[in-house]
Amino acid sequence: MTEPPTDPPNDIALPGAPARRRLGPGCASDLTLDQLATGELSVAERAATLGHIGLCAACGQAHNRLQESRATFASTANLAALAADALSRAQATTSQRRWLFGWAPRLALPVGLSAAAVVMALALLMPSSGVAPPDTRTKGGFSLSTYVKHPDQESAGTLHLGEPLHPGDRLQFRYNGSDAGFLTVVAVDGAGQISIYFPPGETAQKIQPGRDLPLPSAVELDGTLGREIIVAVRCAAPIAVSDVVAAARRAQSLAGNNGRPAPDIGPLGLPCVEARQEITKIAQPKTR
């Protein structure tokens, strides 16, 4: 399709919506009114906008409405809590990235080798025994099997029930379930920090039905010691990872209000199926 041959009309009606408030060329948009409030307009723009607001009832009302909105936000929002929450979320995604990058150099060891060699390197992370891994199966749902690779070990093995873990250990999960869906895995540690274990992207990753299907990434445990709850969430439709994290945060807040210490949290309250697992991190022994 090509553009129309002449300039299009400048006022277009939105079906079902009331008419726009702008009456003339001097009328100010919300962006201009916001920039007036934040001091982003030039001296001339500021003078013109203020002059117009004084004459135009519609723009004056819009200006007052925005001012009230700012005043309400300033008086009701807990800015310190909002800032702390945003910083915490930013750090959570940063740490997720660190795990992925931390993983990458080791996968990159076979650089220059064939793809088959890379596959072999990955295979070394697979369990060496047929012992059933610990998992948590949900009714009508799914489970995750967990495998661990200690820093001084060549290959990964099954994580046994109650087996303590250490900072620097790496975990890999496998999916067991008869249904497809979109999977996200988050974890709450003893300090109350929520981390994203899977997937690396912003949206839950599609997973096919199957048994012992390895998730295509691993995580390296950090130095926070104590219990940690891993929550896997499988949804029928794509869901933003940030929505899962937000749900975990709400569940964590609710648990805290009920006197439950981190990392204990209740159901996330999403229209999805959950599976959980608890691990315990202890300090690294001097000799393993």
Place this chain on the structure above:
Amino acid sequence: MGRPPSVDRAEIEGLYRSYGALVRRRARSILNDDREAEDALQEVFVRVIKSVADFRRQSQPSTWLYRITTNLCLNRVRDARRRRARLASVGDSAKAIPPTATGPAETAATVHNLLAQLPQDLAEIAVYYFVDEMDQAEIARLLGVSRRTIGYRLERFVAQARQLLAEAGVAPPGGLGVPKTEGESG
């Protein structure tokens, strides 16, 4: 945990003080839901923290935040619609917002529903035009495209919106079309 962002809490608090109301109001306008708007507010500021160097370089941070907030919220609107469709397809009771408009709340629902169903490039411009009351020249400057392109996309938005409403059997009040008597110099 990972490396902390190169910004401290006091600076973030200051940014909330200056721009928090702006982001929350815009998110509320597009998402039509207070709780969703709160989540979007936080997500926008997480992005600010993660791109704080870019943010500090902005001569007009409000413009930057308008675009970030708009696109983030439109993505959420679409994700929510996909989830509703998926849940509905497996027999869930979730229902799409009916496209009707008889009062302010219904108008908001109508706009919200249209934004979910129309292409992102059209929806973004529609938000700037109908929600933020920008004129076409202002949107053109914001997006770095010609004013004619903006007008053309707005016409496409309206045409597709009319078609969606017609398919839903809803007659929009006040008629549709392109008024020629009101003019912006744009």
